[in-house]
Amino acid sequence: MTLDPAALLAERTAAARAQEQALRAAIEATQDARSLTFTDDEHDPEGSTASLDQARDTALLVQVTRTLAELEAAQARLAAGTYGLCERCGRPIAEERLAARPEARFCITCAARPGRP
Numbered sequence: 001m002t003l004d005p006a007a008l009l010a011e012r013t014a015a016a017r018a019q020e021q022a023l024r025a026a027i028e029a030t031q032d033a034r035s036l037t038f039t040d041d042e043h044d045p046e047g048s049t050a051s052l053d054q055a056r057d058t059a060l061l062v063q064v065t066r067t068l069a070e071l072e073a074a075q076a077r078l079a080a081g082t083y084g085l086c087e088r089c090g091r092p093i094a095e096e097r098l099a100a101r102p103e104a105r106f107c108i109t110c111a112a113r114p115g116r117p
């Protein structure tokens with residue numbers, strides 16, 4: 001298997017950006033919908049579909065934003081020539097892992113270790 005991290009990272013970054021935009025649009029749409037319904041209350045213990053959607057989208061957005069930051073960091077490592085090396089043990093990260101998670105900072109052993117950063 002030949003890995004092209006630059007292409008992979010660019011592809012993932014583009015996908016994550018698109019997802020980020022879609023989520024922002026969805027959150028805005030939910031907010032618009034909520035402003036039209038007077039029954040909505042953020043502190044309603046039963047919650048509403050709109051709040052649940054918004055909470056889910058917001059959580060996803062946080063995740064996507066984090067992924068984007070990780071992808072950027074990975075691109076910086078690529079530029080610095082340290083890409084694909086575990087940040088903890090310094091050993092190369094398996095290609096299969098990088099193919100699945102091109103932004104991975106740690107090898108599978110270190111990532112599975114408890115107390116990881």
Ligand SMILES: [Zn+2]
Binds near residue numbers: 086087089091106108
């Ligand atoms: Zn490691």
